[in-house]
Each structure stands twice: as structure tokens, then as C-alpha cells.
Amino acid sequence: MGVDVLIAEDEPSILDSLDFILRRAGFSIESVTDGDAALAAIRRQRPRLVVLDVMLPKRSGFEVLKQIRADAVTRDLPVMILTAKGQAQDRQIAEDLGASSFITKPYANAEVVGTVKRLLAETR
Amino acid sequence: MRAPIGLRISSRRRALGISQAALARQAGISASYLNLIESNRRQVGGALLLRLAHELKVDIGELSGEAEHRLIAEVDEALADPVLQSAEFGGLAARDLVAQQPAAALAIARLHRAYLSAQASADDYSDRLRTDPLLAELLHRVLSGITAVRSSAEILEDVADLDEAERRRFVASITRETRGLTDVARGLIGQFEQEAKGRRTLSPMRELDDLIFERDNYFPALEAAAAELRGEIVRAGAFGEATLTDLLERGFGVRVVRSGGRELDALGFPGQYHFNPETRVMWFQSSAIAATRQFQLTRLYAELAASEVIEREVLAPELGSPAARRLGYRALGSYMAGAIVFPYAGFLGDAEAVRYDIEALRQSYTASFEQVAHRLVTLRRPGEAGVPFGFLRSDPAGRLTKHFPLPGLPMPASGHACPLWAIYAAFRTPEALVRQVVQFADGSRYLFIAQAHARRVASFADRGAIHTSVMLACDVLHADRTVYATGLDFADPTADVPVGPACRLCTRRDCPDRQEEALMPGGQPSAVRAPLVPRRFDVGEAG
Numbered sequence: 001m002g003v004d005v006l007i008a009e010d011e012p013s014i015l016d017s018l019d020f021i022l023r024r025a026g027f028s029i030e031s032v033t034d035g036d037a038a039l040a041a042i043r044r045q046r047p048r049l050v051v052l053d054v055m056l057p058k059r060s061g062f063e064v065l066k067q068i069r070a071d072a073v074t075r076d077l078p079v080m081i082l083t084a085k086g087q088a089q090d091r092q093i094a095e096d097l098g099a100s101s102f103i104t105k106p107y108a109n110a111e112v113v114g115t116v117k118r119l120l121a122e123t124r
Numbered sequence: 125m126r127a128p129i130g131l132r133i134s135s136r137r138r139a140l141g142i143s144q145a146a147l148a149r150q151a152g153i154s155a156s157y158l159n160l161i162e163s164n165r166r167q168v169g170g171a172l173l174l175r176l177a178h179e180l181k182v183d184i185g186e187l188s189g190e191a192e193h194r195l196i197a198e199v200d201e202a203l204a205d206p207v208l209q210s211a212e213f214g215g216l217a218a219r220d221l222v223a224q225q226p227a228a229a230l231a232i233a234r235l236h237r238a239y240l241s242a243q244a245s246a247d248d249y250s251d252r253l254r255t256d257p258l259l260a261e262l263l264h265r266v267l268s269g270i271t272a273v274r275s276s277a278e279i280l281e282d283v284a285d286l287d288e289a290e291r292r293r294f295v296a297s298i299t300r301e302t303r304g305l306t307d308v309a310r311g312l313i314g315q316f317e318q319e320a321k322g323r324r325t326l327s328p329m330r331e332l333d334d335l336i337f338e339r340d341n342y343f344p345a346l347e348a349a350a351a352e353l354r355g356e357i358v359r360a361g362a363f364g365e366a367t368l369t370d371l372l373e374r375g376f377g378v379r380v381v382r383s384g385g386r387e388l389d390a391l392g393f394p395g396q397y398h399f400n401p402e403t404r405v406m407w408f409q410s411s412a413i414a415a416t417r418q419f420q421l422t423r424l425y426a427e428l429a430a431s432e433v434i435e436r437e438v439l440a441p442e443l444g445s446p447a448a449r450r451l452g453y454r455a456l457g458s459y460m461a462g463a464i465v466f467p468y469a470g471f472l473g474d475a476e477a478v479r480y481d482i483e484a485l486r487q488s489y490t491a492s493f494e495q496v497a498h499r500l501v502t503l504r505r506p507g508e509a510g511v512p513f514g515f516l517r518s519d520p521a522g523r524l525t526k527h528f529p530l531p532g533l534p535m536p537a538s539g540h541a542c543p544l545w546a547i548y549a550a551f552r553t554p555e556a557l558v559r560q561v562v563q564f565a566d567g568s569r570y571l572f573i574a575q576a577h578a579r580r581v582a583s584f585a586d587r588g589a590i591h592t593s594v595m596l597a598c599d600v601l602h603a604d605r606t607v608y609a610t611g612l613d614f615a616d617p618t619a620d621v622p623v624g625p626a627c628r629l630c631t632r633r634d635c636p637d638r639q640e641e642a643l644m645p646g647g648q649p650s651a652v653r654a655p656l657v658p659r660r661f662d663v664g665e666a667g
Contacts, residue, residue, distance in 0.1 A: 013272035013297045017279060055264060084267035105271035109278045
């Protein structure tokens with residue numbers, strides 16, 4: 001049985017609040033704290049959407065995104081990129097790699113919840 | 125950019141009440157020739173200028189206006205700065221200003237120095253902000269902390285039915301993250317404070333330049349101390365590595381060690397040699413050549429045996445900042461080592477005998493090209509001077525990494541020089557000497573000799589050693605005293621290479637090798653990198 005959202009985020013406080021707001025919005029959540037674990041969890045849990053931080057240990061969020069798009073099984077999985085680096089080139093890389101959405105920290109909780117809802121509605 | 129030497133000669137002559145004919149006779153030239161010189165229609169230099177200076181009882185520098193030359197060059201550089209590109213200065217603005225308002229000219233030169241220095245540190249900061257991994261990490265932590273705090277605060281505010289455990293969890297998260305942010309903020313402040321203390325500026329180099337220029341690159345007190353130390357060394361044995369090693373061990377408890385590996389100095393710099401004051405070990409990598417070992421052992425001996433002499437020189441008013449004094453101590457330590465390795469009178473005699481043949485001098489003194497070239501520029505003892513040379517060293521990126529000015533020669537103080545100079549051509553034929561007769565836009569002519577060389581590598585893993593190029597420059601008036609004039613026809617200026625100081629400071633509009641816009645009289649931009657079809661919005665123009 002797959003989960004709704006996989007969160008890949010290595011900052012414990014951010015992960016805790018993301019987990020809380022998305023659960024309250026009614027989604028089932030799985031979370032990991034590095035890039036390798038994110039790829040393993042995507043294969044194992046088949047989430048409907050991934051919230052992916054860019055600066056992750058072991059394998060960056062961009063590398064994870066590239067792998068997701070390279071694998072026929074996960075190619076269409078919606079991925080929301082979270083980054084503390086809001087520079088234009090990061091946004092460009094995310095777009096080039098096929099991110100579904102790009103959110104810059106610090107964000108408003110409503111922005112995250114709203115984006116997740118919109119992306120999941122689009123895939124239905 | 126030649127100062128009006130003729131005018132100085134004639135006004136000095138009049139002040140002394142000597143007739144033109146009398147001075148010409150004393151100097152051994154015809155009155156009509158002196159007349160041409162005084163009216164600036166003939167160049168004068170070398171032995172004749174010395175004789176005239178002697179007869180007029182003035183210092184040669186006073187006649188040739190060296191200090192003014194330098195100020196003119198600095199003001200020129202200031203006026204050529206891109207920020208002033210659209211201002212309308214005539215070609216002679218700097219010279220006029222120096223002649224008519226010397227105090228204002230000096231003020232402009234100083235302001236320009238301060239501006240360059242501020243610009244350099246602004247560049248440093250912007251580089252740091254863009255690329256510094258430590259700063260990027262700190263900023264990332266700031267944004268992450270703020271994200272966590274904001275998100276938790278929104279939960280506390282927006283979610284009405286939080287249970288007590290959840291409320292405590294998010295309050296604790298805010299407390300933890302704000303503490304973390306405080307530490308990060310402290311780290312950031314510390315980072316910038318440290319930077320401000322040790323930041324690189326152009327000023328210390330300029331201060332050192334001023335000192336060297338002020339003393340005409342000759343330091344009598346260091347020469348005297350060097351002569352004494354040389355005496356001590358040769359009393360202990362033949363001058364060279366063995367005797368120096370022995371003296372350093374007996375006198376200062378220094379052990380000289382050579383090994384093949386890479387060793388870092390106290391600051392983590394992997395040089396070819398370094399001295400550890402704690403363990404008293406002077407280390408050389410096995411690749412360090414005999415010339416390097418001899419020179420650095422001499423330098424260490426000078427710094428240990430005569431530190432107070434160097435310190436006294438470093439207290440000169442020109443070296444105002446601690447950074448300049450540190451640079452000065454290093455430069456003067458090397459000066460003293462040069463003066464010990466190449467004792468003044470003997471070296472000058474040998475240099476004259478072989479007509480400044482640097483290769484020949486290298487062999488006699490177990491020295492490198494750069495060491496010999498450096499010592500040659502310091503042979504400026506009044507009444508016992510050698511050929512006046514300027515000195516430049518460049519890295520393969522074209523950046524000038526060391527320079528000793530030659531009065532009159534328009535030499536940029538930083539950055540890079542004219543790409544046509546032999547110092548760059550030498551990179552194409554490493555280890556081979558390149559010579560060149562150049563002519564500047566004002567008609568002044570110089571002989572340039574340059575050679576590029578790489579340090580010897582210690583192993584295959586060390587193969588990335590870069591080449592550096594060293595150049596000596598002398599006025600063609602003195603060139604025939606050197607072996608490098610052999611076969612060159614100085615009488616035919618059409619064979620000269622037309623050069624400038626650096627593109628930005630060069631007035632040659634017809635140079636096909638121009639790489640950068642220059643200041644043009646009237647603020648007209650040149651055609652470098654212009655569109656093929658002329659447009660009205662030219663570089664540096666507002667409308």
C-alpha cells in the first residue's frame with residue numbers, strides 16, 4: 001500500500017513541521033533524511049508525491065530528481081523541490097530536471113499544503 | 125611622458141649663472157648640442173646626464189624629474205580609470221596637473237589608490253558572498269532555521285486544536301532553532317570581523333613601492349650590514365651552502381633538512397622550503413635547486429643575525445600599516461640576502477666586465493636568473509651605480525607578481541602590462557632569453573630582456589609547476605653597456621615594437637592587439653568590441 005507523500009528533508013525541525021501540516025491536511029506520510037534513503041523509499045513505498053529538499057546528505061535532491069525522471073516506473077511522479085538556495089540557477093536546474101514545483105525556504109505552511117494538494121489533484 | 129629635462133638643465137644653469145658655452149665645455153659637448161638638449165630637441169641620458177648633473181651640482185633624479193614622472197604616471201592611471209571614461213581629459217591632463225597643481229595631483233593619486241584598495245576589498249566580499257563555502261553553509265543554516273521557526277510559529281497560531289504535547293513540541297522547536305540561529309549569527313559576525321582584519325588591499329604593496337622608489341631601490345644600511353655578514357661567512361669558509369649550513373647550526377642551532385615529500389609550513393603553504401622557528405629546522409624539498417638553497421640559507425642567516433637592521437628600515441614612515449611592514453620585512457630580508465650573495469662592489473665589477481650578461485653572472489654566483497636580475501636593479505649606490513634597470517615578474521595568467529619601477533618607464537602598478545611586452549613572449553620559449561626594443565607612444569625607447577622558467581618538480585605527482593617570467597627593462601640610452609645590445613640597431617627606431625604600458629593606459633589607437641578600451645582624449649571610446657554597425661549607445665556614453 002503506497003503513501004501519499006514522501007518527505008526527504010534532513011533538518012529535524014523542518015521535517016517535523018512538514019510532517020505535521022501535511023498529516024493534518026489528510027495525507028499519509030513517510031519521511032527520510034538523505035538522498036539514498038529517498039530513492040529506496042520511492043521504490044519501496046510508491047508515494048504519490050515527493051517533497052524533496054535540495055541539500056540532502058549522501059545524494060543531493062537534484063540527483064534524486066534525475067534518477068526519478070530516468071526510471072520509467074517513476075518518470076511521472078510529481079516532485080516538489082524545497083530549497084534554501086533561492087537563486088535563479090537552482091530554479092533553472094530544477095526546471096531542467098523536470099521538477100513539478102519549486103518552493104523556496106522560508107515558506108508559508110499554506111504554500112506547501114496548497115501546492116501538494118494542487119499537484120495531487122492534477123495527477124488524479 | 126618624458127619630463128622636460130632640457131628645461132630643468134637650462135633653469136639650473138641660469139640659477140648658477142653659468143653660460144651655455146661654459147657648461148657645454150665642462151660637460152665635453154658643443155654649445156649647439158647643449159642648446160638642442162636644453163630646448164628638448166635631443167634626448168639626454170646615461171653618462172652625459174651624469175656629467176651635466178655633476179657640473180650643475182644636482183642629483184641626477186632632480187634633473188630627470190623622476191618623482192614627477194611617477195606622479196604623472198599615477199595620475200594618468202587614475203584618469204584612465206573606467207569610472208572616469210566619459211570625462212573629457214586631454215592627453216596632457218596629468219602632466220599639466222602635476223606641473224601646475226602638484227598638491228592636487230598628489231591628492232588625486234592618493235584618492236585613486238584608496239579607491240582601488242576599496243574596490244579590491246569590495247570584489248573580495250562579493251567573491252566571498254558568491255563562492256565561499258563556509259559562508260554558503262552559514263547562510264543555509266540561517267534560512268533553514270528561519271524556515272523551521274516560521275513553520276512552527278504558523279502551526280501554533282493557525283491550528284486551534286493542538287494538544288498540549290504538540291504545543292510543547294513546536295514551542296521547543298522554536299526555542300531550539302532560535303538558539304541555533306543565534307550561534308549562526310555569531311559565526312557570521314566573527315567571519316566578517318576576521319575578514320576585515322586580514323583583508324587584502326592594494327595599499328601595502330603601494331606603500332612598499334613608495335619606500336623602494338623613495339630610496340631608489342638602494343638601502344645603504346642593509347648594504348653595510350650585508351657586507352659585515354658576508355665577511356663573517358667567508359671567514360668561516362668558502363661562501364656557499366656548506367659554510368652557511370655550518371654557521372646556521374653553530375650560531376643559531378638551525379638544522380638544515382632536505383626531503384622528497386611535500387611538507388606544509390605553519391600556515392599550511394606547500395612551498396619548496398620553509399623554516400620552523402619552534403623546531404629550528406630549515407626544510408628544503410629535494411627539488412629546490414642549489415641557487416634556491418644558497419639564497420634562502422643566506423636570507424635566514426640575515427634574518428637571524430641582523431634582524432634589528434631590517435626592523436629599523438621597516439619603521440620607515442612610508443610603511444604605515446602593519447601589512448606593509450610585514451611585506452617590507454620580507455622584501456628587505458630578500459634584499460639583504462641578495463646583497464650578501466652578490467657583494468656590491470665585486471658584483472658591479474663582474475657585471476660591468478661581462479656587460480650585464482645574466483647567464484654568465486648566474487654561473488659565477490650559483491644564482492638563478494631572477495636572483496641576478498633582482499640584484500642588478502639594486503645597484504644604485506650614488507657615485508657607484510650600474511645600469512638603471514626596472515624589474516617585472518609575471519605569472520602565466522599575465523598578472524604582474526613583483527615589480528621594481530624604473531623611473532620614466534610607464535609600468536602598471538598592478539594587474540597586467542601591455543600584452544606585446546617580451547615578458548609575455550618569453551612564455552612561448554621557456555628557458556630561452558627573449559629581447560625586444562620597444563617604443564612608447566611618447567617616443568621613449570627601452571630594451572626589454574625576459575626569460576620564463578619553471579621551478580624544478582620533485583616527482584611526477586608534482587608535474588603541475590607553473591612557469592613565471594622575469595623581465596629587465598633599461599632605457600636604450602644605456603643599452604649599449606649590456607651584452608644584450610649585440611647585433612641590435614638602436615639607430616633605426618622603425619624596427620622598434622610599438623607598445624604601451626597596458627591597454628587601459630595606452631593612447632595608441634591604431635594597435636591591432638588592443639584588448640581593452642582606453643581613455644581617449646575627449647572621452648571618445650575606441651572601437652574594441654564595438655558592434656559592426658555603429659550604434660549611438662557606445663560604451664561609457666550616457667546618451
